[in-house]
Amino acid sequence: MWRCPVRFDSFEHLLSHFALSTPDAPALRYEGTTLSFAALFQTVQKRAEELRKGGKSCLGVLCDGSLENVIEIFAASLAGLQIVLLDASLEADVLKTLIRYTDVDLLWGDEELCDELSLALMAGVKDGRGKILFFTSGTTERAKAVVLTDRSLCQSAWNGSAKLPLSPDDTLLCLLPLGHVFGFVCGLLWGLSCGACVALGRGARHYLDDCDFYRPTAVSVVPLLLGFLLKQKCINPELKLVLVGAGDCPPALLQAAGALGIRVSFGYGLTETSSGVAISVSGDPYAMEVCPDDTITLAEDGEILIEAPSCMMQGYYKRPDATRAVLRHGVFHTGDLGRFDEEGKLHITGRKKDILVLPDGTKIFLPEYESALMQALGHTELAVTLRGERPLLVYSGEGDREKLREKLGELMRTLPRGQQIADILITDEPLPRTATGKIKRWELQQKVSDKT
Amino acid sequence: MTRQEVLEQTKKVIYDCFPDMKELDLQEDSVINTDTAIDSMGFVLVICKLEALFDVRIPERQWQKLQTLGDVVDAICKRLK
Numbered sequence: 001m002w003r004c005p006v007r008f009d010s011f012e013h014l015l016s017h018f019a020l021s022t023p024d025a026p027a028l029r030y031e032g033t034t035l036s037f038a039a040l041f042q043t044v045q046k047r048a049e050e051l052r053k054g055g056k057s058c059l060g061v062l063c064d065g066s067l068e069n070v071i072e073i074f075a076a077s078l079a080g081l082q083i084v085l086l087d088a089s090l091e092a093d094v095l096k097t098l099i100r101y102t103d104v105d106l107l108w109g110d111e112e113l114c115d116e117l118s119l120a121l122m123a124g125v126k127d128g129r130g131k132i133l134f135f136t137s138g139t140t141e142r143a144k145a146v147v148l149t150d151r152s153l154c155q156s157a158w159n160g161s162a163k164l165p166l167s168p169d170d171t172l173l174c175l176l177p178l179g180h181v182f183g184f185v186c187g188l189l190w191g192l193s194c195g196a197c198v199a200l201g202r203g204a205r206h207y208l209d210d211c212d213f214y215r216p217t218a219v220s221v222v223p224l225l226l227g228f229l230l231k232q233k234c235i236n237p238e239l240k241l242v243l244v245g246a247g248d249c250p251p252a253l254l255q256a257a258g259a260l261g262i263r264v265s266f267g268y269g270l271t272e273t274s275s276g277v278a279i280s281v282s283g284d285p286y287a288m289e290v291c292p293d294d295t296i297t298l299a300e301d302g303e304i305l306i307e308a309p310s311c312m313m314q315g316y317y318k319r320p321d322a323t324r325a326v327l328r329h330g331v332f333h334t335g336d337l338g339r340f341d342e343e344g345k346l347h348i349t350g351r352k353k354d355i356l357v358l359p360d361g362t363k364i365f366l367p368e369y370e371s372a373l374m375q376a377l378g379h380t381e382l383a384v385t386l387r388g389e390r391p392l393l394v395y396s397g398e399g400d401r402e403k404l405r406e407k408l409g410e411l412m413r414t415l416p417r418g419q420q421i422a423d424i425l426i427t428d429e430p431l432p433r434t435a436t437g438k439i440k441r442w443e444l445q446q447k448v449s450d451k452t
Numbered sequence: 453m454t455r456q457e458v459l460e461q462t463k464k465v466i467y468d469c470f471p472d473m474k475e476l477d478l479q480e481d482s483v484i485n486t487d488t489a490i491d492s493m494g495f496v497l498v499i500c501k502l503e504a505l506f507d508v509r510i511p512e513r514q515w516q517k518l519q520t521l522g523d524v525v526d527a528i529c530k531r532l533k
Contacts, residue, residue, distance in 0.1 A: 089513050110513070203512050204496045205503065228493035428483055 008154040026197040030067035047075035057124035062088040062109025063179040082128020085179040096120035136271040145317035155310040156274035157189035166194040173216035175201040185275035186220040274311040287345035390422030480522035
């Protein structure tokens, strides 16, 4: 099998390598346009020169996944600007806060939105060369900007390619947002660093027809998107490999993909590790092999600890305390729980941060607890948090408190008193969730506090 | 095309995509863009079908701000040619 031969140190290294070795090979496709590696490098160099002359130092990119979006990121990197990748669908006020926090002095993206945000622009940075900031929305805390570099991202792409290589004949469909590290590395860099063509998805409105339009052989998706593509029967016959990340994938989806002759691999990683550190390559898709540059150990309580010198973040932007809390002596404490099987493969078993610690010292493991509540109530849009020191059920949808209590009665009687639901909050608001569907625990807690 | 006609056709698209929702008798203030009604991918499907039906284009940035059936109808009416 063809294997990615080069470990790239920077975007410039990657682009220049293929511009010389396979200049005419297609690098990027977007709508009706195809750019060869030579044309891509030339375009990026030209734009980098313009950015250098502009005299700015920190570019905020309002990501839309377009060809120009990719070129702008690469060009800003070549020009030595700090790059901040922003989710353009966020509220303007939120974006302004993120822009101020990260010292952005130049914006790229939708013109109208850039105008609206321009008042938030800052004075820039002095030492931003090579840095690329991704926002991570942990399920229990405020979003933080993770400082990665073009080097760490390229190394991460190599790391994944070493386990799951693409060939220059492949077309990788990039459907995920570039502002998320999984989308950036596994939707874009994975393909380019293997010399393959990357077809850039044309946005959510084309989820139904992008596979038919681009005829990809590989795609990176989150489980929700895989379910959608399978259910709507919009997968092309040439598609042979699906890389799933950023969430649990139900077995039924695997079976449906397998029936179409598609190989499904899971990737496990975090923004802080520049994306994947373990990936499944054969047999059981839930059993993942650790990538070559990474060392994974388990703490006594099962927490997954990662050493990834080539791919590790520099830290959280301007938040040294938050960095020290999770990155100690080069070891990243993930907050995820796992186990190794007899073959040394990693299985993810849960999330440590999904634990409520009660005043009596007992703990509630939320996924398990909420699953039992969902079963008892026949309703999935619910979550548990603390109000004061007691568990509160947040029930999103229409419901009657007394009837819900009745339904919960049998389950509650099986639990210690301290773990029983003390109250029910019925709301017509949706639960706050991340892009991958995880409940934003911190935000939920805030909403409950605000209503109390 | 009147607003009422847009409303009725929008409801029809939703019911076609999600037959279970016929039982809910959707009103203008019904919250539809939520996992208790239509999940995020389902909402993508509905918007795509509505854009094709009415020949309009609602910027993706606006999609998640459309919470109720009335919001969706407003977004379409605003862009009708």
